Amino acid sequence: MKPKIVRTIAQLRREIAEYRSARTAGGGTVGFVPTMGYLHEGHASLLRRSAAENGLTVLSIFVNPIQFGAGEDLDKYPRDEERDIRIAGESGTDLVFLPTVDEMYAGRRVTTVTVSEVTDGLCGASRPGHFDGVATVVMKLFNIVQPDRAYFGLKDAQQVAVIERMTQDLNVPVEIVPCPIVREKDGLALSSRNVYLNPQEREQALALSRALSKVEPWIAEGCNASELTAKLRQEIALSALADIDYAEVVTYPDLAAPEGSLPLRQMRETFLVALAVRFGRTRLIDNRLLNLTEAGADLCFAK
Numbered sequence: 001m002k003p004k005i006v007r008t009i010a011q012l013r014r015e016i017a018e019y020r021s022a023r024t025a026g027g028g029t030v031g032f033v034p035t036m037g038y039l040h041e042g043h044a045s046l047l048r049r050s051a052a053e054n055g056l057t058v059l060s061i062f063v064n065p066i067q068f069g070a071g072e073d074l075d076k077y078p079r080d081e082e083r084d085i086r087i088a089g090e091s092g093t094d095l096v097f098l099p100t101v102d103e104m105y106a107g108r109r110v111t112t113v114t115v116s117e118v119t120d121g122l123c124g125a126s127r128p129g130h131f132d133g134v135a136t137v138v139m140k141l142f143n144i145v146q147p148d149r150a151y152f153g154l155k156d157a158q159q160v161a162v163i164e165r166m167t168q169d170l171n172v173p174v175e176i177v178p179c180p181i182v183r184e185k186d187g188l189a190l191s192s193r194n195v196y197l198n199p200q201e202r203e204q205a206l207a208l209s210r211a212l213s214k215v216e217p218w219i220a221e222g223c224n225a226s227e228l229t230a231k232l233r234q235e236i237a238l239s240a241l242a243d244i245d246y247a248e249v250v251t252y253p254d255l256a257a258p259e260g261s262l263p264l265r266q267m268r269e270t271f272l273v274a275l276a277v278r279f280g281r282t283r284l285i286d287n288r289l290l291n292l293t294e295a296g297a298d299l300c301f302a303k
């Protein structure tokens with residue numbers, strides 16, 4: 001079904017209030033999927049889940065300028081509104097919120113939401129200010145939509161950790177639902193930015209998922225965090241076009257360095273193995289979440 005297109009905050013509030021006062025199917029809950037558009041099957045999986053779990057599903061499409069750094073790809077970020085609306089409808093979306101930059105940031109803005117600690121490393125270190133931009137726009141969108149549940153992909157695992165901290169710390173009444181990474185058949189994590197890759201870069205971009213697929217055997221062999229990081233780097237470097245931004249192992253969801261140099265398999269922790277790699281001008285991220293906390297289990301990997 002074709003979703004309703006809404007371009008202003010006032011109209012979105014009216015539509016959602018109308019839905020809430022009618023309280024119809026699905027227990028009357030509102031599910032929310034924030035995106036920057038150019039939708040793919042990863043986004044569609046979040047929308048379908050929201051549609052299955054809520055009476056109303058709201059999708060936002062907004063390329064948020066304040067989360068891009070100088071020299072990043074804000075101006076060339078891919079856009080296709082017509083196709084996005086079609087995919088949104090096929091995935092069970094009821095309302096598509098498509099605000100302009102002016103609608104979101106009219107006038108002077110002197111308030112920024114900053115989440116500390118979990119933003120110190122990984123993409124927070126490589127993209128200074130990025131998570132301030134993400135937390136600020138997501139807080140604004142949460143206040144506009146006031147969803148019961150919000151759906152985020154674990155491809156951006158640090159973003160999930162940041163949003164979870166923000167909602168806990170600021171008592172935002174929303175349930176954050178982390179969703180699994182959707183991949184191409186050959187393993188590449190879906191990302192809107194994959195369209196930037198030329199055929200050689202696309203082929204070599206498999207270095208990320210290939211390296212991550214070896215993490216379980218390396219941990220089973222007894223690697224500690226620094227040995228695992230070195231192996232990841234070696235594996236990725238086999239792809240000549242790969243320029244590694246980071247390859248790291250951190251605890252999840254605190255995103256802290258694992259203590260000591262013990263083999264990871266001896267630590268009852270959940271670990272995030274996270275990669276960011278450039279191919280030409282395209283920066284890709286991917287990760288693996290490993291749950292080694294099961295009591296009595298030797299190794300228990302989260303899928």
Ligand SMILES: Nc1ncnc2c1ncn2[C@@H]1O[C@H](COP(=O)(O)OP(=O)(O)OP(=O)(O)O)[C@@H](O)[C@H]1O
Binds near residue numbers: 046181192
């Ligand atoms: N492959 C994927 N599997 C599951 N969720 C995904 C995937 N790719 C993106 N998402 C999720 O979709 C939401 C919107 O992300 P966004 O619009 O930035 O898409 P993207 O493909 O990650 O784009 P980019 O290339 O800019 O990183 C986020 O919660 C993100 O984690």
Ligand SMILES: CC(C)(CO)[C@@H](O)C(=O)[O-]
Binds near residue numbers: 134138
């Ligand atoms: C959450 C988000 C829509 C905020 O702009 C963005 O960071 C994204 O698409 O992951």
Ligand code: BAL
Binds near residue numbers: 036067068156
């Ligand atoms: N999915 C993360 C959005 C960004 O890279 O800015």
